[in-house]
Amino acid sequence: MNRRELLAALAVIGMAPAARAAAAGGDLRAAAKAAWLYGLAPIEMAAARERMLRGRGGQPAGLNRFGHARDLVGPDGVTITSPNNDTLYSSAWMDLTKGPLTLTLPPTGKRYVSVAGMNMFTDNDFILGTRLTGGGGGTYTIVGPGQAGSGPNVVRLATPHGWLLARILVDGPQDLAAVHGLQDRLTLKGAPGAAPPAYATRDAPAGAYFASVAQLLAADPPPATDGALFERIAALGLSPKGGFDAGRLDAAAMAEIEAGVAEARKALQTQVPGPAVQGWRYPRHTLGAFQQDYGFRAAVALVGLAALPPEEAMYLQPVTARGRLLEGPGPWVLRFGADQMPAVDAFWSLTLYRPTPDGQFFLVENPIRRYSIGDRTPGLKKTADGALEIWIARADPGGERSANWLPAPPSGPFSLSFRAYLPTADFQDGRYRLPPLQEA
Numbered sequence: 001m002n003r004r005e006l007l008a009a010l011a012v013i014g015m016a017p018a019a020r021a022a023a024a025g026g027d028l029r030a031a032a033k034a035a036w037l038y039g040l041a042p043i044e045m046a047a048a049r050e051r052m053l054r055g056r057g058g059q060p061a062g063l064n065r066f067g068h069a070r071d072l073v074g075p076d077g078v079t080i081t082s083p084n085n086d087t088l089y090s091s092a093w094m095d096l097t098k099g100p101l102t103l104t105l106p107p108t109g110k111r112y113v114s115v116a117g118m119n120m121f122t123d124n125d126f127i128l129g130t131r132l133t134g135g136g137g138g139t140y141t142i143v144g145p146g147q148a149g150s151g152p153n154v155v156r157l158a159t160p161h162g163w164l165l166a167r168i169l170v171d172g173p174q175d176l177a178a179v180h181g182l183q184d185r186l187t188l189k190g191a192p193g194a195a196p197p198a199y200a201t202r203d204a205p206a207g208a209y210f211a212s213v214a215q216l217l218a219a220d221p222p223p224a225t226d227g228a229l230f231e232r233i234a235a236l237g238l239s240p241k242g243g244f245d246a247g248r249l250d251a252a253a254m255a256e257i258e259a260g261v262a263e264a265r266k267a268l269q270t271q272v273p274g275p276a277v278q279g280w281r282y283p284r285h286t287l288g289a290f291q292q293d294y295g296f297r298a299a300v301a302l303v304g305l306a307a308l309p310p311e312e313a314m315y316l317q318p319v320t321a322r323g324r325l326l327e328g329p330g331p332w333v334l335r336f337g338a339d340q341m342p343a344v345d346a347f348w349s350l351t352l353y354r355p356t357p358d359g360q361f362f363l364v365e366n367p368i369r370r371y372s373i374g375d376r377t378p379g380l381k382k383t384a385d386g387a388l389e390i391w392i393a394r395a396d397p398g399g400e401r402s403a404n405w406l407p408a409p410p411s412g413p414f415s416l417s418f419r420a421y422l423p424t425a426d427f428q429d430g431r432y433r434l435p436p437l438q439e440a
Contacts, residue, residue, distance in 0.1 A: 032260025095193025
């Protein structure tokens, strides 16, 4: 429905004056679609915060203090979509409204560690650790918008609230105790934060959803560079300072808005995360620092919340007839020639996930309790010519292949995610490419 058709329809059904004025400012359906996608990142951040602060889903977190996951994520880890099975997580939800926070990182030496400070729009405003600050540890002062930058090693968060997520590499069960010691020395200090209110989720009706987006925008104002977006959605009545009054809109207007939301949900399924090369989908350069790439930001919030930018980690998924889902009996093999090993300065892994009906991904239970496989997996066997073959199969492939088996579920679709932490420049700019995944 174009603008002229919409106005004619509204005139026929006798829309309320305030709603008529809103519709005259633009297409409600298009505005609702754009606004729903724009708001999904803060909505998903608020939902993750609510789950974690209330201890649901097995992923602990505190408000202005760290909570630590003491075990690698398994199939019961359903708090955050697409978790890794390589690092232990330490999480803190930040409230900077009462002043800066002091973050202390212990020395980690050559062990990979990253501590990402994400604003409520899911951009990584800063990342501390191996790549940028080294393994010597240190004390840092986290300040919010408009706050004085006093204190040691100031880093700034673009919103008054946000998420601090640490990842510390674990080299198997025998390494857990050492990582626990590092977690215990990872601290965050500052004024106690205020418990956040409850917000609507992505499944809420449009009125409740946009009311919560308005609340979130009031608590964490967007950057001025989002101004053009708010001009485009002016018909909806959602402003960068918050505020959304569903009561000013009658049933016909709300029907248009719900139609726009339905289109937004469909649009999520068509978001292309990046270019496809040799059967793998590579990340866009805006991953983890999305700026005005709102559709991509929304898609990542749904399937990979808290993704790091490509210079810190690259996430690749297979390209299939069903998007990224693999089906059929298999098996599949990923073969790295002796001179084709992943080009990384930290580590790499391949993780297998089951999809949920709403498009999220979680680990799959299997008989050998192996959820990922990579350069640190003990006992991997190479072929006579020095190649490494990873076998993704629904049943044990047998023989020498068993050592390199990544179990798939007995039936149904699944997906894979290849992670490269600290990818080299060759990997980032495309000179190095993953070999194709092949059905054996």
